Structures are given as C-alpha cells and as structure tokens.
Amino acid sequence: MSEDIQISVRTLVEYVFKSGSIDARFRSQTAMIDGTRIHQKIQKTYQEGDQKEVYLSTEIHYEGLSFLIDGRCDGILFQDDKIIIDEIKSFSQPLDQLEPEGYPVHWAQAKMYAYIVAMDRELEEIDVQLTYVHVETEEKKSLTQKYTFPELKGFAMEVIQGYAPYAKLLHDHRKKRDQSCKELSFPFKTYRNGQRKLAGAVYKTIVDQKNLFARAPTGIGKTISTLFPAMKAIGEGQLNRVFYLTAKTITRTSAEEAFARMGSSGLCTKTVTITAKDKVCFQEETNCQKEYCEFANGYYDRINEAILDILSNENQLTREVIESYARKHKVCPFEYSIDLAYSVDAIICDYNYIFDPRVSLKRLLEEHKKSTALLVDEAHNLVDRGREMFSASLNKEPFLQLKKDFKGVNQAIYDTASKMNAWFIKMKKMNENQKEFVLEHLEESFLEQTRQFAMTAEQVLQLETSPLLLEIYFKVNQFLKIAELLDEHYVIYAEKDRNDLKIKLFCINPSSLLRQMGKGYRAKIFFSATLSPMPYYQDILGGSEGDYSLSIPSPFNEEQVDVLIKPLSTRYRDRERTRDEIIDVIQSLLKKRPGNHLIFFPSYQYLLAVYDQFKQIDGDTQTLIQEAGMTEKEREDFLAAFKPDQTETLLGFAVLGGIFSEGVDLIGDRLNGVIVIGVGLPQLCFERNLIKEHFARQEKNGYDYAYIYPGINKVLQAGGRLIRSEQDHGTIVLVDDRFLQRQYQQLLPSEWRQFTII
CATH class of the missing domain: 1.10.275.40 (Fumarase C; Chain B, domain 1)
Incomplete structure (x- = not known):
C-alpha cells in the first residue's frame, strides 16, 4: 500500500530547482503587494472564456509513495485551438536584466501545471507561457514553449525523483516518530506533585483544540510536563509539529534537555533550536551577500544536501550541531536553521517567530497550523514583548x-x-x-x-x-x-x-494582536510560575471565553522555605535614609545563615549604591555583581560561582527582572537564600502612566495593570530561584513595608504567607 505525501506545486519545484545565493541587499518592501497587483492587472486582460486562479491537483506514485500535488495556476488561456498555461512573475529589476530563457524554477512551476491540465484534458500537447512584468513600469515580456504530453510526464517524474529522497527520509522518520511517541513513558521514575495534573491538562487542551493558561510553581518541571503530553499527542495523530516558545536563551536549554531525556527513553523526534542571526553568523560583520560571505554564496545550490545530511544523522539540531554541519556544507547557519524548521517535529525558538509580524515564519501554511501546538514558556514575559512587537x-x-x-x-x-x-x-x-x-x-x-x-x-x-x-x-x-x-x-x-x-x-494592550497572530493553531498553552493574577494574564494575552485555566499549588513543603519580611521603605525618596538598615539586614542574614545568596534590586543604580557601601563595611565577604551587557560566557561564569558545599559565603548582586532573576536553576546548596529589595514596581514614567489611564478608562484597576502586577511578577520570579527541588531549603527576605499591605499579601504565593516580621 502506498503512503500519501501532500505537497504544493510551488514547494515541490522550489525544493528541486531553487539555486543561487542568499542576497540580503535592498529589496522592495512592497514586492508582495506589487506582485498581487500585477497578477490581478494581467488577469484582467484575459479574454472571455479564459480562466484565472485555477485550482489543480494530481497524484503521482513513485517507489511506494503516493505524491498528492496541488496548486493554483495563474491562468489557463484558450486561443484559436490552443490551450496555454500562463504563469505570471513580477520582476523588480529592469527587464533587460532578466535571463533570456527565464528561470528554471519558474518554468518548472508552469510545466507542472501544464502536466496536470494536459493529463486531465487528455491533450497531446500544450503551450506554456511565462509572463514577466516589471512592478513599476508594468513593461511585459512573455516567453512561450510548446510541450508534448510525454515530455511533460517525463519532466514530472524527474521532479518527483529529485524530491523523493527528502520525502522518503521524512516519511520513514515520521512512522518511527509516531510509534516512539505512542510507546513513550514519562521519563522520570515518578511525577512530582502537580506534574501529572499539568501534563493531563496540556493533553486535553490539544485534543479539544483549545487554549490553556497554566500557573505552575517554579521547580515543578513545567518543561517536561508540557512537552511530554505534546509528544504523546503526536503519537495519537492529534499533532504533527510543536513550537516551544521562549523569551530567554536559558529556557531554550531546558527544552533541549527535556528532549534529550525523552530521547534516552526511546523518543525519536527531530528538533531544531533557532538562534538569532547575529549570534550564529560566522562572519565578523553580518552582511548576507555573496560577495562578502562564502556561506551566502551558492547557499541554495548546497542546502538540500546539507538538510538531507543533518536529518539523516542527527535528532537534536542544537546551535552547536547546526554550526558544525553549516561549516561542513558551507551554508549560512541561521538560514539553515530556518529551512530545517519546516522539516522537524519541534522548533525551540523566541516568541517573535510566531507573534511578531516582522519576522514570523511566513511559510508555515494555514493547513500546517491546524496540526501545530504552541507551548509558550514564561508567558508573563509575552505582555511587554507583545507591546514591543506591535509598537513603532x-x-x-x-x-x-x-x-x-x-x-x-x-x-x-x-x-x-x-x-x-x-x-x-x-x-x-x-x-x-x-x-x-x-x-x-x-x-x-x-x-x-x-x-x-x-x-x-x-x-x-x-x-x-x-x-x-x-x-x-x-x-x-x-x-x-x-x-x-x-x-x-x-x-x-x-x-x-x-x-x-x-x-x-x-x-498598550497587545491582546487582540496576540490573538490574531496565534490564530489557526490547533492549541496554545501559556504557562509560567507567575501567571498571577490569572484573570489579568488571560485578559492581556488575548484569552477568549471557553479557554481552559489551571493553577497548581506548590509541590514543596512550607517548611522548606523561611520567609522573612523587613518593613522598610525602599521608595525612591527614602533609599538613602534606609540604606544602612538594608546593609544590616544583609549582614544579619549572612551571619545567621552562611552560604550562597542572591540579592535583587529594582534598579542598577540602587544596586551600585548599596554594593559600594556594603564593600566599605564588609570587604571579606566574596561578592559578584551583575554587569550591564554581560556576554553569555560572563553570565555562565557568574552562575558557575554558585557551587554546592562551599565553605565561604558568596553574595551575588543582581537586578529584579534581569537575566539572573528568571529561568536560572541553582539546585540544592548552590543557593541558600534570596533577598528581594522593594516590590518591583516599574519606574514611574509617561508610558506606564498611559497604560494606567488606558485600563482605568476600561473600568479596570489601571495602577495594578501598569505597576503592581508587573512589579510583583519580578518579585515572585526572583524568589522562585530558591526552591527548585524536594531537597532544597532556604530563606527568602522581602525588604519593603508594602509587603505587609493587603493588596500585596494577596499576590504572594500561599507558601510565602507564613512569614516572620524582622
């Protein structure tokens, strides 16, 4: 029995015939709109009886596979007793720069349409026409060839032969993948408290084609609890692809580790991690032109072989793996990762590849979206990122x-x-x-x-x-x-x-645009330890009536964490006055509970002021400080200093909402205490006040939306660095008198509410 492979005419011929180099020189931003306009203008000149935008499909059997090929032909023209297939191409360069014979990929597309029409209508021969039109002058140049049906049939078989190795590789892999997903067991001996509940909710959301907002505490193992059910859904035929979307590099590593663990438990999936172009570029200066970059020059001549090679030999296409194969085949690592994204089962990447209208993966067709789930990690970050994406x-x-x-x-x-x-x-x-x-x-x-x-x-x-x-x-x-x-x-x-x-x-409110950009996907799962208060995040992240929501209590005992509150004012006007007391709090904690500690400040300026004074008083304690614009290596070195079983005390100074307050795992004795200075309120500014006024006009609490909720989120994220496993113990010190106010108390996790005032 032959197996079905669905593919569009355009995708098929581009795979086989696309050639040449990446060229990121200037290209008109209006090319797509101009192309549509040109097509419509030419189609208006067709005679009565001519047909435009004709849907065509056929089936070709080859080596046990059945290729279902379809597409829309620009025009079928009837002149005298001839039938002409018309393929319209807009051209932004002067027409005298056009290749005299046209381009092979354009001829291939037109000839595939001609083959389908000739076969359907039992024609012995048919004319094929390429109509090139200049987007500005609308000057036109037509190239016409006559083909017999045997010629077109032979050509169609050649195209399928060129595509078949790739199709067969994907087809064989997907059979193995589906079987391995079906048989996959949870890759840990037991579920942590709450993990099974989260995994079950994710699976149900995918099956029911819904959206889920899940608040799951830090340390529960959210990554595996969302990816495992998504893989099971692939095995049951509910999904074909998963996007794991993150805001930070560090959380991408967690997803890679989860796939590696499931791989060692028998899972057979292909995953790709997309890294930003400027980070993976092999050249000193990112200039994607063939004259400047050997990896851009002739990219399309080598890319098919590079894709077949990596997919035949690797399952986890991490940054390091992609760079290695990119050097081997001399292809651009960034474009390589984007091209691989259309062949793999899971894509680990930044939010913007789905939600940002400037960079989203445009080639992910609507029908593919229906079998794709979005797993949005640390979803609280999508609020400000959404504002950023849709502003200019x-x-x-x-x-x-x-x-x-x-x-x-x-x-x-x-x-x-x-x-x-x-x-x-x-x-x-x-x-x-x-x-x-x-x-x-x-x-x-x-x-x-x-x-x-x-x-x-x-x-x-x-x-x-x-x-x-x-x-x-x-x-x-x-x-x-x-x-x-x-x-x-x-x-x-x-x-x-x-x-x-x-x-x-x-x-100000990205909700409707986030909803629009996420439209068409089978399921969207928004999850974070700090999706609190839930109604706020459902509202601002584009939730709809009928969405599922889930709040999982912490799996850890209250005895694992001591919460202390020091009621001092850390408001801007009082910072100098209360600085001595803050240093007393720090010294007292280090004396009573030596070990590794992180202290988080609402601003870098405030951090430096306390740090300088602390060093003058206590020059012996080993300290680290978060610097502005740290490289990845410097960040890794900062975290590596937090070693278990250290005899000396270590104090790391960091910024609330910064690189060390989220997605950082310092398990066991690597972190013994966290001090949070202030309630994390964003700085009073014109923009934040606009947010406040906007939501107040909608009869919501504007101050909460603009200041309190984003602020407390940073506090919860920073505190969440402490307890990461059942064995962890530690101390959280919250320094600010506002932590004793009812509106802040309500936003703290239940396990933090058994506190001691110091």
Missing part, C-alpha cells in the same frame, strides 16, 4: 541628517527628508512647553508624506547603497505597517529629547 516609532534627527547628506546629491531624498523634518519641527512648536504629549490621531497628510518618503527611498536604494537611508527606510516601513493596526488599543504620543522628537505608535 520615528525620530526627527535621522531625517535632518539625511537632508544634510543628500543636499546637492539627490534632490528627491533631500525634498522628502526636508518635509519629514519640517513636520517634526511643527509638532515641537505646537507643543513647546511639553516634554511628552499625546496625539489624538495621525494626520493623513503626514502618513502620505511618510509613504512618499518610503517610495522615494526605495527607488534610490535600488540604484545605490546608503546605510542610513536603508535603516530609516526599514523604520519608516515598520511605522507604516503598525499605523494600519491603529485602534482603541493604541496611544500615539511624542517625546522630546533636546533637539530630537520621537513619535511613537504605542500598543
């Missing part, structure tokens, strides 16, 4: 600089940059006495001016290189894209900084 800003200064740079060089850029600069000057004058101010709306004349700038820049960039113009062009395009999303969830504001003025389209 423009500054005055770069337009002034462009005006200077292009004066007497290019009149068109000089004129459009001058107009943009003049608009910013007008704004400044109209609001002379305000540092920040809100705009009710964006004038259509300003948006038109901005579009005009983008179009002018586009024309210039196709002919010459200007790093500043390119940078501003991309910023302007992003701004225009976000401007189309403006609704009641946005505030438009301006902010002055000396001579500069910034205008920002600020997405």
Whole structure:
C-alpha cells in the first residue's frame, strides 16, 4: 500500500530547482503587494472564456509513495485551438536584466501545471507561457514553449525523483516518530506533585483544540510536563509539529534537555533550536551577500544536501550541531536553521517567530497550523514583548541628517527628508512647553508624506547603497505597517529629547494582536510560575471565553522555605535614609545563615549604591555583581560561582527582572537564600502612566495593570530561584513595608504567607 505525501506545486519545484545565493541587499518592501497587483492587472486582460486562479491537483506514485500535488495556476488561456498555461512573475529589476530563457524554477512551476491540465484534458500537447512584468513600469515580456504530453510526464517524474529522497527520509522518520511517541513513558521514575495534573491538562487542551493558561510553581518541571503530553499527542495523530516558545536563551536549554531525556527513553523526534542571526553568523560583520560571505554564496545550490545530511544523522539540531554541519556544507547557519524548521517535529525558538509580524515564519501554511501546538514558556514575559512587537516609532534627527547628506546629491531624498523634518519641527512648536504629549490621531497628510518618503527611498536604494537611508527606510516601513493596526488599543504620543522628537505608535494592550497572530493553531498553552493574577494574564494575552485555566499549588513543603519580611521603605525618596538598615539586614542574614545568596534590586543604580557601601563595611565577604551587557560566557561564569558545599559565603548582586532573576536553576546548596529589595514596581514614567489611564478608562484597576502586577511578577520570579527541588531549603527576605499591605499579601504565593516580621 502506498503512503500519501501532500505537497504544493510551488514547494515541490522550489525544493528541486531553487539555486543561487542568499542576497540580503535592498529589496522592495512592497514586492508582495506589487506582485498581487500585477497578477490581478494581467488577469484582467484575459479574454472571455479564459480562466484565472485555477485550482489543480494530481497524484503521482513513485517507489511506494503516493505524491498528492496541488496548486493554483495563474491562468489557463484558450486561443484559436490552443490551450496555454500562463504563469505570471513580477520582476523588480529592469527587464533587460532578466535571463533570456527565464528561470528554471519558474518554468518548472508552469510545466507542472501544464502536466496536470494536459493529463486531465487528455491533450497531446500544450503551450506554456511565462509572463514577466516589471512592478513599476508594468513593461511585459512573455516567453512561450510548446510541450508534448510525454515530455511533460517525463519532466514530472524527474521532479518527483529529485524530491523523493527528502520525502522518503521524512516519511520513514515520521512512522518511527509516531510509534516512539505512542510507546513513550514519562521519563522520570515518578511525577512530582502537580506534574501529572499539568501534563493531563496540556493533553486535553490539544485534543479539544483549545487554549490553556497554566500557573505552575517554579521547580515543578513545567518543561517536561508540557512537552511530554505534546509528544504523546503526536503519537495519537492529534499533532504533527510543536513550537516551544521562549523569551530567554536559558529556557531554550531546558527544552533541549527535556528532549534529550525523552530521547534516552526511546523518543525519536527531530528538533531544531533557532538562534538569532547575529549570534550564529560566522562572519565578523553580518552582511548576507555573496560577495562578502562564502556561506551566502551558492547557499541554495548546497542546502538540500546539507538538510538531507543533518536529518539523516542527527535528532537534536542544537546551535552547536547546526554550526558544525553549516561549516561542513558551507551554508549560512541561521538560514539553515530556518529551512530545517519546516522539516522537524519541534522548533525551540523566541516568541517573535510566531507573534511578531516582522519576522514570523511566513511559510508555515494555514493547513500546517491546524496540526501545530504552541507551548509558550514564561508567558508573563509575552505582555511587554507583545507591546514591543506591535509598537513603532520615528525620530526627527535621522531625517535632518539625511537632508544634510543628500543636499546637492539627490534632490528627491533631500525634498522628502526636508518635509519629514519640517513636520517634526511643527509638532515641537505646537507643543513647546511639553516634554511628552499625546496625539489624538495621525494626520493623513503626514502618513502620505511618510509613504512618499518610503517610495522615494526605495527607488534610490535600488540604484545605490546608503546605510542610513536603508535603516530609516526599514523604520519608516515598520511605522507604516503598525499605523494600519491603529485602534482603541493604541496611544500615539511624542517625546522630546533636546533637539530630537520621537513619535511613537504605542500598543498598550497587545491582546487582540496576540490573538490574531496565534490564530489557526490547533492549541496554545501559556504557562509560567507567575501567571498571577490569572484573570489579568488571560485578559492581556488575548484569552477568549471557553479557554481552559489551571493553577497548581506548590509541590514543596512550607517548611522548606523561611520567609522573612523587613518593613522598610525602599521608595525612591527614602533609599538613602534606609540604606544602612538594608546593609544590616544583609549582614544579619549572612551571619545567621552562611552560604550562597542572591540579592535583587529594582534598579542598577540602587544596586551600585548599596554594593559600594556594603564593600566599605564588609570587604571579606566574596561578592559578584551583575554587569550591564554581560556576554553569555560572563553570565555562565557568574552562575558557575554558585557551587554546592562551599565553605565561604558568596553574595551575588543582581537586578529584579534581569537575566539572573528568571529561568536560572541553582539546585540544592548552590543557593541558600534570596533577598528581594522593594516590590518591583516599574519606574514611574509617561508610558506606564498611559497604560494606567488606558485600563482605568476600561473600568479596570489601571495602577495594578501598569505597576503592581508587573512589579510583583519580578518579585515572585526572583524568589522562585530558591526552591527548585524536594531537597532544597532556604530563606527568602522581602525588604519593603508594602509587603505587609493587603493588596500585596494577596499576590504572594500561599507558601510565602507564613512569614516572620524582622
């Protein structure tokens, strides 16, 4: 019995015929829109009786596999007694730069459509036409070839032969994968308290095609509790692919370790970890052009072999594995990881590959989404990340600089940059006495001016290189894209900084856009130790009525942690006054409970002030300090210093909400105590106040949404570094009088509420 493999005509021919180099030189941002417009314009010239956007499909059997191939043909034309297959391609370069014979990949697509039509209509021969159209001038060039049915049949079989090794590899792997997922047992001897409940809820969510918001305490083993049921769902045919989405590199490592553990228990899955381009680039400067990079030059000529090689020999495609094979096959490691993402069972990557409209994995087709689940780790981070993804800003200064740079060089850029600069000057004058101010709306004349700038820049960039113009062009395009999303969830504001003025389209509530970007996936599981209060996160992360929610109590005993509260004021105005008492608290803890401790501060400035004074009083205690902009190696060294069974006390100074307050596992004696200074409130600022006012207008508690909930989340994350297993014991000291207030008390975990006031 043959097995079915579904594939689109375009994907099939691109796999077999795509060639050449990666070229990240300037490309028009409007190419896709122009392409659609050009297609529609050409199709309007078709004669009566001609057909456009015709859905075609066929089945080809080859070596025990059955290939179900489909796609939409641009046009089937009927002229005299001839049938012509028309494939339209928009072209941004001048048409005289077009290859005289056209491009093999374009001919291949058209010929596959011709084969299907000729077979369906029992034609002996058929004409194939490539219509190239210049996106701006709309100048047209057509290339036509006549083919007999035997020629087309032979060609179709050649294409299938070229694709078959890859198809067979995936097909054989998926059979093994499904069987191993079915047989997979939980890879630990026992479930921790709450783990089985979480795993069961994740599985039910996938089966029921729902969304789940899960608050599961730190140390429960959330990664394995979400990935294990997802793998079981693959084995039952409920899923074909899983995205494990994270905000930080350190949590990606946890997912890799979970897959390795399940692999040693018999699981056979292919996973890829996508690392940011600038981190994996082999060159000193990231410049994706064939002249500058041997890994970009000829990339598409080598990529199929590189993919077959790595998939034949490896299951876990981590950063190190990808880099090794990328060097072997001389391919760009970043593009390699993206191409592999479409072949594997699980993708470990940043949130932005799914939610950010600028970088999401566009080729993941709608029908693939239906069999894909999203596991969103540390989901509390998605609130601010969502705001960031859906916001955009423009500054005055770069337009002034462009005006200077292009004066007497290019009149068109000089004129459009001058107009943009003049608009910013007008704004400044109209609001002379305000540092920040809100705009009710964006004038259509300003948006038109901005579009005009983008179009002018586009024309210039196709002919010459200007790093500043390119940078501003991309910023302007992003701004225009976000401007189309403006609704009641946005505030438009301006902010002055000396001579500069910034205008920002600020997405205050990312809920509807997060919901939209996550649409179509079979299930979404949002989980975190600090998804509290739950209604707030369900609201702001785009939850809907009918979503599932789950709160799991801590699996650890209250006796494992001593919670102490020191009621001091850490408010900005009191910090100098209470600094001596804070140092007394630190010294008292270190004296009574020596060992490894972390102390978290609400700001780096505050940290330095206490650190300097502490070192003057106590020069003997070994200390570490979180530096701004630490490299991965420096971060690893910082954590490695927290060794078990140390005879000397170690005190690490770190920032609340920073790299060491989340996703860090210091098990057992590696960490004996955590001190949290303050309630973590974000700094009072214009933007936070806009958030407060926005939610207050919706009859919600604006201050909680803008300040208290994000603040307490940082406190809970920092405290959560302490108890990571059933054997851990330690002390948490909360330094702030507000921890004794009812509104803060309610937000603390139940195991922290048995506290001692010191």
